[in-house]
Amino acid sequence: MARLIIILALVAGFIMLYKSLFGANPRLEDSADASEMVQDPNCGVYVPKNQAIARSVQGKEHFFCSEKCADEYPSKKS
Numbered sequence: 732m733a734r735l736i737i738i739l740a741l742v743a744g745f746i747m748l749y750k751s752l753f754g755a756n757p758r759l760e761d762s763a764d765a766s767e768m769v770q771d772p773n774c775g776v777y778v779p780k781n782q783a784i785a786r787s788v789q790g791k792e793h794f795f796c797s798e799k800c801a802d803e804y805p806s807k808k809s
């Protein structure tokens with residue numbers, strides 16, 4: 732029985748250690764996501780991912796600076 736309590740204490744300790752080490756990370760990831768830059772494959776300009784136009788071209792997802800570039804891109808490739 733005493734062994735079980737020690738194991739539980741160890742598990743609780745690990746959870747607390749894990750939270751103190753990685754607790755701040757989800758917020759960092761969120762801010763990184765918001766400011767993540769993606770390159771428009773049509774004109775080469777970098778745009779923030781949350782403002783980019785996402786388009787699936789030939790099964791791959793691309794991000795464009797504008798609807799115009801998104802429309803131009805597939806025709807350029809063929």
Ligand SMILES: [Zn+2]
Binds near residue numbers: 771773774775796797
């Ligand atoms: Zn563009």
